[in-house]
Amino acid sequence: MDLATVIFYVFVLITLGSAAVVVVSRNIVRAAFALLFTLFGVAAMYAFLMADFLAVTQLLVYVGGILVLLIFGVMLTNRQISVDIKTGTVQTWLAALIVAALGGTLAGIVWSTQWNILSQPPAETAGAPKIGEMFLGSYLLPFEIASAVLLVALIGAALIARRERTS
Amino acid sequence: MQELLKSFLGDNALVYIIMGVPPLIFILLYALVTLYMEMKVSAHIQDRVAYMRTGWHGVLQPFADILKLIQKEDIIPAQADKLLFTLAPYLVFTGTYAGFAAIPFSEGYIGSNINLGVFYIVAASSIVVAGLLMSGWASNNKWSLLGAMRSAAQIVSYEIPSALAILVAVMITGSLNLNDVSKFQEGGLFNWVVFGGPLPLLQKLAIIPFTATAFFILLTAGIAEANRTPFDLPEAESELVQGFNTEYSGMKFAIFYVAEYANMFLVSAVAVCLFLGGWQSPFGSALSGPIWGVFWIVIKGMAFVFFQIWLRWTLPRLRVDQLMYVSWKVMTPMLFVCVFAVGLILVL
Amino acid sequence: MATALKIYFTDIYRALYTVAVGLKLTFLHLFTPSVTIQYPDVKLKLPERARNRLYVNIDDCIGCDQCSMACPVDCITIQTIKSTPDVDLGTTSGGNKKRLYVSQFDIDIAKCCYCGLCVYPCPTECIVMTDVYEFAEFDRQNLLYNFSSMTPAEITVAKEKAKKAEEEAAAKKAAAAAAPKPPAAPGTPPPAAPTTPGT
Numbered sequence: 001m002d003l004a005t006v007i008f009y010v011f012v013l014i015t016l017g018s019a020a021v022v023v024v025s026r027n028i029v030r031a032a033f034a035l036l037f038t039l040f041g042v043a044a045m046y047a048f049l050m051a052d053f054l055a056v057t058q059l060l061v062y063v064g065g066i067l068v069l070l071i072f073g074v075m076l077t078n079r080q081i082s083v084d085i086k087t088g089t090v091q092t093w094l095a096a097l098i099v100a101a102l103g104g105t106l107a108g109i110v111w112s113t114q115w116n117i118l119s120q121p122p123a124e125t126a127g128a129p130k131i132g133e134m135f136l137g138s139y140l141l142p143f144e145i146a147s148a149v150l151l152v153a154l155i156g157a158a159l160i161a162r163r164e165r166t167s
Numbered sequence: 168m169q170e171l172l173k174s175f176l177g178d179n180a181l182v183y184i185i186m187g188v189p190p191l192i193f194i195l196l197y198a199l200v201t202l203y204m205e206m207k208v209s210a211h212i213q214d215r216v217a218y219m220r221t222g223w224h225g226v227l228q229p230f231a232d233i234l235k236l237i238q239k240e241d242i243i244p245a246q247a248d249k250l251l252f253t254l255a256p257y258l259v260f261t262g263t264y265a266g267f268a269a270i271p272f273s274e275g276y277i278g279s280n281i282n283l284g285v286f287y288i289v290a291a292s293s294i295v296v297a298g299l300l301m302s303g304w305a306s307n308n309k310w311s312l313l314g315a316m317r318s319a320a321q322i323v324s325y326e327i328p329s330a331l332a333i334l335v336a337v338m339i340t341g342s343l344n345l346n347d348v349s350k351f352q353e354g355g356l357f358n359w360v361v362f363g364g365p366l367p368l369l370q371k372l373a374i375i376p377f378t379a380t381a382f383f384i385l386l387t388a389g390i391a392e393a394n395r396t397p398f399d400l401p402e403a404e405s406e407l408v409q410g411f412n413t414e415y416s417g418m419k420f421a422i423f424y425v426a427e428y429a430n431m432f433l434v435s436a437v438a439v440c441l442f443l444g445g446w447q448s449p450f451g452s453a454l455s456g457p458i459w460g461v462f463w464i465v466i467k468g469m470a471f472v473f474f475q476i477w478l479r480w481t482l483p484r485l486r487v488d489q490l491m492y493v494s495w496k497v498m499t500p501m502l503f504v505c506v507f508a509v510g511l512i513l514v515l
Numbered sequence: 516m517a518t519a520l521k522i523y524f525t526d527i528y529r530a531l532y533t534v535a536v537g538l539k540l541t542f543l544h545l546f547t548p549s550v551t552i553q554y555p556d557v558k559l560k561l562p563e564r565a566r567n568r569l570y571v572n573i574d575d576c577i578g579c580d581q582c583s584m585a586c587p588v589d590c591i592t593i594q595t596i597k598s599t600p601d602v603d604l605g606t607t608s609g610g611n612k613k614r615l616y617v618s619q620f621d622i623d624i625a626k627c628c629y630c631g632l633c634v635y636p637c638p639t640e641c642i643v644m645t646d647v648y649e650f651a652e653f654d655r656q657n658l659l660y661n662f663s664s665m666t667p668a669e670i671t672v673a674k675e676k677a678k679k680a681e682e683e684a685a686a687k688k689a690a691a692a693a694a695p696k697p698p699a700a701p702g703t704p705p706p707a708a709p710t711t712p713g714t
């Protein structure tokens with residue numbers, strides 16, 4: 001087993017281990033921080049798949065944006081009310097059922113898909129230029145619609161935040 | 168260098184690990200030098216002399232300081248979250264150190280020659296944010312928490328102007344890889360991106376005001392991201408004790424310290440690579456080459472590190488609302504204008 | 516609208532301008548000679564009449580105890596022994612004759628507040644302020660300065676002698692008192708008691 005494989009498995013372990021912590025941990029802030037490592041590990045998986053743009057974007061958007069917001073929210077609410085928010089288990093049976101169904105579906109997809117396995121890693125990664133061309137070329141419309149939706153969301157968020165102050 | 172190592176060791180993950188060592192050594196040496204510089208500059212600005220007694224003009228003092236920090240007791244507060252408290256400084260350092268992978272120290276040396284270069288550096292700094300939040304929360308101390316919150320808010324908002332400023336340079340050079348960006352600025356001082364890169368003269372003259380603004384804003388945003396005065400609200404001593412690292416001592420504190428200094432150089436190096444030619448010599452082909460490349464980028468980077476120190480001992484701290492005002496209402500709109508104008512000039 | 520824009524841009528201009536002014540100022544200070552004095556290597560000259568550590572020139576001390584009386588914190592302890600007429604203690608540099616042995620002259624400099632009040636009353640000017648100010652000690656006992664030059668043996672000898680002289684004087688007086696009583700007129704005060712040594 002060469003070093004790259006070892007590193008790969010280390011990242012797999014980090015991803016799965018921290019994902020388990022996210023689910024199992026009773027301390028919600030710890031769960032939020034564990035999510036950091038899960039997202040980081042997934043970014044590493046992308047990097048192993050030679051999808052460097054995706055890996056970096058994952059880091060920037062999920063770790064730098066969404067996770068930080070999440071942690072902000074959790075930290076601000078966790079201690080402010082005197083009771084700590086704990087994650088408990090309720091409706092174990094129903095949850096188990098859904099999890100089994102979801103897991104089964106995923107496993108089925110993994111099994112049934114014809115994976116296009118390359119014998120060699122691609123010589124050059126497609127990377128940012130190609131993605132950019134696609135965004136501004138063949139996928140221009142979805143791209144623009146997505147940005148319009150985001151803009152609406154931004155304005156809406158600003159409006160909601162402002163309304164409180166005026167009333 | 169990567170090719171050279173590959174020819175010895177084969178295409179192996181080991182090559183990449185070895186490639187990661189020089190930046191680490193550089194960071195440690197550089198932190199010592201900057202520690203000394205910071206003390207001396209701050210002292211002389213205030214008409215004092217700083218260390219004089221350890222070695223010639225106190226040159227050995229940084230070593231003594233580091234030695235002291237290493238052998239100090241490592242205190243973890245009883246009510247802290249021990250695991251996260253221990254993890255946080257390493258996470259912060261990792262984020263900064265990871266950024267160094269995409270800095271070309273010379274034509275022949277870049278830690279990781281990926282296409283995404285600067286984009287990757289911006290992304291890696293988000294790990295720093297998470298680390299700071301972690302340290303603040305795990306300390307279980309309201310000052311730490313407030314400091315961490317401020318720091319995260321600050322870094323997140325200043326990432327936008329810095330990304331836009333990076334965009335200005337990237338539009339001109341057409342690459343995110345800092346090594347390619349540096350190569351693009353071949354041919355002396357006036358081919359640097361602040362002066363419009365190797366464009367025709369007329370375009371150059373038109374573009375200079377915008378690139379200069381973008382460079383200036385990138386540097387300022389970088390100072391804010393490195394939590395340095397006048398943007399040091401996260402560590403505001405007069406109100407937050409020490410901010411997010413209040414509870415830290417000994418080795419863990421030293422790691423925070425080194426990470427802060429490394430971050431200072433990182434933001435300077437990114438600005439230098441994008442706008443000031445990176446490892447290119449200012450005299451065209453004279454004094455250039457792989458070894459001179461290291462010299463030039465370190466000199467340029469250190470010049471801006473000096474600038475940051477100089478600024479620190481000149482300006483007082485901004486208020487939180489001023490901080491946000493500068494980022495959102497001054498820098499961001501200005502940079503939109505810059506991006507637009509540069510695009511227009513390039514197309515015409 | 517226009518004024519708001521104008522304010523916006525003047526604010527930016529003023530911010531940059533003031534930062535530049537500040538940077539220039541600090542940069543100039545970078546090259547102004549520093550005011551620091553490298554203390555143990557370079558020392559400032561003390562002003563004349565600076566009050567620091569006390570010194571007692573014990574050879575000149577006549578044991579008059581005035582310095583001890585003047586001291587507000589009682590940090591000077593003096594004990595004297597009367598000398599007998601047969602010994603000559605010499606004179607002070609000012610020419611006064613010394614009549615008392617100074618068997619103990621301790622100054623607890625840790626208590627001293629450097630007020631200088633002990634210096635003025637001294638008739639022979641033998642207790643003085645010096646310009647020594649570096650006398651920190653690890654052990655507080657070392658700050659108890661003994662200025663007396665007498666050895667314990669000398670003290671015992673002097674004490675015995677003084678005692679004998681006193682006894683003799685007392686005996687003489689007793690004899691004198693035992694002899695003719697009548698001459699002493701009633702109402703006159705008794706002869707002054709001999710001063711006890713050391714007070």
Ligand code: SF4
Binds near residue numbers: 630
């Ligand atoms: S200087 Fe003042 S305090 Fe000190 S011994 Fe003389 S009288 Fe006492």
Ligand code: SF4
Binds near residue numbers: 575
């Ligand atoms: S006042 Fe002068 S002479 Fe008198 S006891 Fe003090 S030091 Fe001696």
